[in-house]
Amino acid sequence: MTSRVLDPLEHGRLDGTEIEEALPLFPGARVIVVEEEGVIIGHLLLAPMWHAEGFYVAPAYRGRGVDVELVAEMHATARAMGLGTVFPAAETDGMVAYVERLGAVEIPARWFALAVRES
Numbered sequence: 001m002t003s004r005v006l007d008p009l010e011h012g013r014l015d016g017t018e019i020e021e022a023l024p025l026f027p028g029a030r031v032i033v034v035e036e037e038g039v040i041i042g043h044l045l046l047a048p049m050w051h052a053e054g055f056y057v058a059p060a061y062r063g064r065g066v067d068v069e070l071v072a073e074m075h076a077t078a079r080a081m082g083l084g085t086v087f088p089a090a091e092t093d094g095m096v097a098y099v100e101r102l103g104a105v106e107i108p109a110r111w112f113a114l115a116v117r118e119s
Contacts, residue, residue: 001041006031019045025085050078052088055095071102 006013014020014031023029026047034042052074057066078086088104089111090096100106 001034001036003032003034006033006040006043013040014043017043019043022047027082027084050081050083050086052086055088067098 011020011023011031014023019031022045023031026045026049029045029047032044032046033040055067055070057070074086087107088099088102090099096106
């Protein structure tokens with residue numbers, strides 16, 4: 001049994017897996033595989049992810065287009081960075097409705113923070 005980072009030229013070996021669907025969303029991702037006798041018996045996607053966080057408009061300026069400006073600049077910045085996807089989170093029903101109106105789709109998962117440990 002061996003583990004390694006899968007060469008991008010081999011990504012076709014992941015056809016039919018969840019990773020096949022996720023790879024286009026994460027440019028620069030690395031796929032880690034465990035193989036036995038050349039057969040992939042385990043895989044994990046290590047993905048760079050730009051998360052949109054801290055969305056706020058001062059109360060006196062709400063309803064005056066500040067949110068539109070923030071979102072437009074977020075898209076422009078992401079495009080300039082070569083990104084095709086950003087990942088907003090939503091804690092409240094109001095924010096869920098807002099990001100859905102923007103065209104975001106929910107990812108059916110819970111997110112966690114995991115510190116990288118020494119080997």
